[in-house]
Amino acid sequence: MSATTTIVTRGDHRVRRSSRRPDPVFLLFLLPALILFTLAITVPGAIGIFFSFTDSIGIGDWHFNGVTNYIAAFSDPAVLSSFAFTFGFALATVLVVNVIAFLLAVGLTSRIRFAVGLRAIFVIPMVVSGLIIAYVFQYLFQNSLPAAGSALGIPFLQESILSNPDLAWIGIVIVTAWQAIPGTLLIYIAGILSIPGDVYEAADIDGASRRQQLLRITLPLVAGYVVINTILGFKNFLNAYDIIIALTNGGPGTATRSIAMTIIRGFQTGDYAYQMAIATLFFFVAIAVAALQLSVTRGKGNS
């Protein structure tokens, strides 16, 4: 709120002086970012969309072929399954990450011992490369978990979950969550610490149990932070690539192939225009998801 007012007043302030031309130094400050951004993102984006309407293979001659690529993409089971997998995975991971991070944040902000040390440990995964820790987990999933499954006599754990088409995604959710929880956790801790203490004191006096306080006070008051975490998380998880490469490489078969992997694998086997059509679809879906989430946020902000 206060930010908005500042802009408005500063705007007025400026209007009075802006009869003069802007100091050219300001252009010098703005242009490097603008030009590099256009060359690095906008131009490639436009080129990609353009070629999605052609039969280009990346080099040599090409012809326009209208929406052929798009029609092909919509009837390609591999593409449809990669979209379904990516969204299902992103949804499941957002859920797992937020529930665990919220509970950890509640625990870490309660009256515990070693709070600083514990928090420092829980944040470590944030600085570890997803690809590398996924290699470590791959070893554990393929060697240690089946060994434990055999020892305990649990049948579905006796084979590596990564080689089971129905279970491999769970491994990917676990490793992605492992890495994503710290960032989410820090946001929840900030949210919980921003709740004034007297709210809880009043609840104590009214005889509310800890569980009631958690559900009736903490959760509603950090709702805004839940929205932030959901938006940031969903955006990241839609891009899933590194961890999948290390854990399953998209397998078994194509069971865990994300959209990013589909696009890049297709390109590496000489499919350019078709993959650009898929990328363009992905772009619009990502924008739609972002717009949807932002409109939900707006609604929350107004109420």
Next chain:
Amino acid sequence: MSTTHTETIVTAGSTHRSRRRHHRTAWSTTILLIACTLTVLVPLYVTISMAFKTSSQSVDGNAFSLPAPFDISGFVEAWKLTRFPMGFAMSVLVTAGTVVLTILLASWASYAIVRNWDRRLFRWSFFYLLGAMFIPFPVVALPQIQLTGRVGLDNPLGVILLATMFQLSFSVLLFTAFLRSIPLELEESARIDGASTWQTFWRAIFPLLAPMSATVGIFAFLYAWNDFMMPSLIISDADLQTLPVRQNFFQTQFSSNYNIAFASYLMAMAPAIIAYLFSQRWVMAGVTQGAIKG
């Protein structure tokens, strides 16, 4: 608002809010949380213990045993096989380049935008730069692979440029939010002293931006140091690859020499973890500030 959160999180090592509520330590929660740290520590322990095993011990399938005997030949082999010094130099180059370029370009652009908000060019530039926040890298990756190849940027420099551009939206958002909270009087006094816009930025604005630059820098560091996807696609010369990409090597060759693979993983992970352990309060405060402003 967000600064308050950050300060709270920094100062509130053990929360002051609950001190007022319950005066005794919640031991059951403490013990439960300590047990939960195993999910973080066990994978790291496995990495370390596997790395110090002999080749023959590393294939016995027991991930949790201690190395017996203690052996560093895995590190020696990994050092040579992945050409670690070269990979490390490339990772440092890409990370440092991305951090510096992101802070410079984003703070310059944000300063220009905030101080010229009433001018259409600057206002539209803001929304233009911000629009990319939700563009996933895979969407533009293929044309970028081709273009960087064509203009001779299929190397770490190209990765620095592209990584910076993907960090730009978020960083501009953070810097502009922060700049709007800086009172104009501060720089007007510098101007009365006869400083030009350029001098004002470096003398008055850039030092004030330091906490936000730290936040932007931490995010750029974490992204550039750990990313696999972009360098693996953009850098065409395997010898110029960054550390994460070099770990791929063990999936195709030497797949049974786990001690070498894990030694290599450990060497690639350790620098960021050690840097974090020395600056963890600062990193946590920075990330919190960034995430909440964003």
